[in-house]
Amino acid sequence: MTFIQFASMLGMVTILFVLCKVLYSWWIMPKLMFRKLKANGFEGPKPNFPLGNINDMKKELMMKRTCFTSSSSSINEISHDIHSLAFPYFATWQKLHGKVFTYWLGTEPFVYIADPEFIKKMSAGVMGKTWGKPTVFKRDRKAMFGKGLVMVEGDEWVRHRHIITPAFTTANVKGMANLMVDSATHMLDRWARLIDSGNAEIDVESEIIDTAGEIIAKTSFGISYEECEKVFKKLRNMQVTLFKSTRYVGVPYGNQIMCLKETLKAHNLGKEIDSLLISIIEERKRKSVDRTEHDLLSLLLAGNGRMLSTREMVDECKTFFFGGHETTALALAWTLLLLAQHPEWQNQLREEIKQVMGDDGEIDVTKLVGLRKMGWVMNEVLRLYSPAPNVQRQAREDIKVDDLVIPNGTNMWIDVVSMHHDKTLWGEDVNEFKPERFKDDIHGGCKHKMGFMPFGFGGRMCIGRNLTMMEYKIVLSLILTRFSFSISPNYKHCPSIMLSLRPTLGLPLILQSL
Numbered sequence: 086m087t088f089i090q091f092a093s094m095l096g097m098v099t100i101l102f103v104l105c106k107v108l109y110s111w112w113i114m115p116k117l118m119f120r121k122l123k124a125n126g127f128e129g130p131k132p133n134f135p136l137g138n139i140n141d142m143k144k145e146l147m148m149k150r151t152c153f154t155s156s157s158s159s160i161n162e163i164s165h166d167i168h169s170l171a172f173p174y175f176a177t178w179q180k181l182h183g184k185v186f187t188y189w190l191g192t193e194p195f196v197y198i199a200d201p202e203f204i205k206k207m208s209a210g211v212m213g214k215t216w217g218k219p220t221v222f223k224r225d226r227k228a229m230f231g232k233g234l235v236m237v238e239g240d241e242w243v244r245h246r247h248i249i250t251p252a253f254t255t256a257n258v259k260g261m262a263n264l265m266v267d268s269a270t271h272m273l274d275r276w277a278r279l280i281d282s283g284n285a286e287i288d289v290e291s292e293i294i295d296t297a298g299e300i301i302a303k304t305s306f307g308i309s310y311e312e313c314e315k316v317f318k319k320l321r322n323m324q325v326t327l328f329k330s331t332r333y334v335g336v337p338y339g340n341q342i343m344c345l346k347e348t349l350k351a352h353n354l355g356k357e358i359d360s361l362l363i364s365i366i367e368e369r370k371r372k373s374v375d376r377t378e379h380d381l382l383s384l385l386l387a388g389n390g391r392m393l394s395t396r397e398m399v400d401e402c403k404t405f406f407f408g409g410h411e412t413t414a415l416a417l418a419w420t421l422l423l424l425a426q427h428p429e430w431q432n433q434l435r436e437e438i439k440q441v442m443g444d445d446g447e448i449d450v451t452k453l454v455g456l457r458k459m460g461w462v463m464n465e466v467l468r469l470y471s472p473a474p475n476v477q478r479q480a481r482e483d484i485k486v487d488d489l490v491i492p493n494g495t496n497m498w499i500d501v502v503s504m505h506h507d508k509t510l511w512g513e514d515v516n517e518f519k520p521e522r523f524k525d526d527i528h529g530g531c532k533h534k535m536g537f538m539p540f541g542f543g544g545r546m547c548i549g550r551n552l553t554m555m556e557y558k559i560v561l562s563l564i565l566t567r568f569s570f571s572i573s574p575n576y577k578h579c580p581s582i583m584l585s586l587r588p589t590l591g592l593p594l595i596l597q598s599l
């Protein structure tokens with residue numbers, strides 16, 4: 086056999102091997118998993134190769150989108166019954182298959198869950214470190230989270246969580262209050278100038294997202310406004326690039342083929358962001374740690390954060406940014422919508438702020454805990470418009486729930502919006518804005534303790550809860566002290582999912598200085 090013959094045979098064998106591998110992981114493996122789930126008692130809509138149920142999902146979304154973006158919403162027409170708007174496909178499948186079923190993203194099977202009792206049973210005995218995260222999402226969101234806390238698993242998750250947790254204690258996050266007041270005041274001064282110049286209609290969603298981004302960038306990396314703007318703009322740009330395009334998550338090479346331009350742009354932005362962050366972190370590591378600085382990076386470096394490599398720190402800083410700014414901003418934006426619809430609650434909160442903080446409008450961070458009604462309002466908003474509309478997990482062992490078995494490796498998709506709008510859990514008034522339901526009960530009167538989970542559950546619950554709570558109370562207090570607001574006639578009520586639950590066409594409000 087000549088060398089050329091040998092080389093071409095080797096080439097053929099390699100191609101055959103790759104083809105077999107592709108066939109196995111894209112076709113045979115999913116088929117086996119499908120059979121396994123079926124044999125274990127799970128039913129669901131029929132998938133097609135290679136898109137799974139993605140086309141059905143897109144069709145349902147398109148249908149809903151055209152009806153609800155075509156008309157404006159008068160204040161009385163705004164309905165909080167949003168599950169079938171946010172997840173029309175899941176609402177349809179629930180009617181056919183109940184609150185637990187399987188569906189497919191490309192060649193990846195998912196178990197859909199909207200039943201808190203099922204979640205309780207499946208998580209009994211599973212520790213934080215034994216939960217995995219769906220591989221498809223880890224791959225898809227690599228540029229945003231890398232191997233940050235949201236995505237790491239097993240002993241690595243334990244190590245990261247152990248190192249990062251101290252930075253988020255109440256005492257530490259209190260040190261970030263001034264950064265928050267500065268950025269929020271900057272935004273509100275701009276609003277006041279707009280109102281003075283005759284522009285009383287402001288899209289508060291985009292305003293608050295920008296400000297929350299600035300706050301999280303400062304609280305995470307503690308950099309100057311100019312430096313912060315550079316990193317922040319690139320981070321936002323990457324997120325928009327990734328999530329404005331139609332997604333083909335789970336379809337083998339779906340995003341690379343169908344959204345090549347966006348994928349490349351996000352990849353390049355990711356590289357630029359990484360090198361900016363690496364230089365900030367290296368610079369900080371060289372300097373001795375300044376104990377008067379209160380940003381997360383300083384806290385990590387002053388504590389046991391030196392145990393994280395620079396690469397790991399970069400991923401954690403990006404994780405704080407992506408996990409922390411939009412969620413908090415949307416909680417605030419939806420709050421403004423609900424308060425605009427319920428001016429009596431604006432007044433109640435203004436009264437409470439005066440009683441707790443005094444007449445001068447100065448924020449005293451030690452008194453925030455006294456804003457109890459504001460806490461109820463926050464919970465009620467997180468219930469009706471949960472910024473994190475779902476929680477995802479992957480089984481790392483077979484999990485038994487009564488007579489069903491969730492096989493090792495199964496992806497799970499928990500529908501938080503559905504549980505938060507479920508009449509059987511909350512009663513007939515489930516879609517009404519009633520903050521008082523949280524007055525004497527942290528579960529808001531929900532019949533099941535796991536029916537309210539805006540921050541997830543178990544050991545992997547959100548690490549940023551204290552930070553969010555403080556930012557929410559500071560920014561909302563400052564807004565309510567300076568402005569009253571009502572819904573603009575140009576507002577269209579169309580909540581949709583773009584990673585988080587957002588008002589699709591912005592949130593224009595009419596503001597008045599007080």
Ligand code: HEM
Nearest residue numbers: 234235405408409412413473540541542545547548549553
């Ligand atoms: C309203 C605001 C927020 C909401 C609704 C929210 C929601 C969530 C949810 C649902 C999870 C998944 C929990 C699970 O898998 O059980 C999570 C995890 C996480 N969140 Fe938040 N979050 C918010 C704010 C923040 C902030 C401000 C930060 C940081 C600056 C943050 C950082 C994280 C991190 C690092 C994780 C991963 C925790 C782990 O897996 O150990 N979040 N969040």
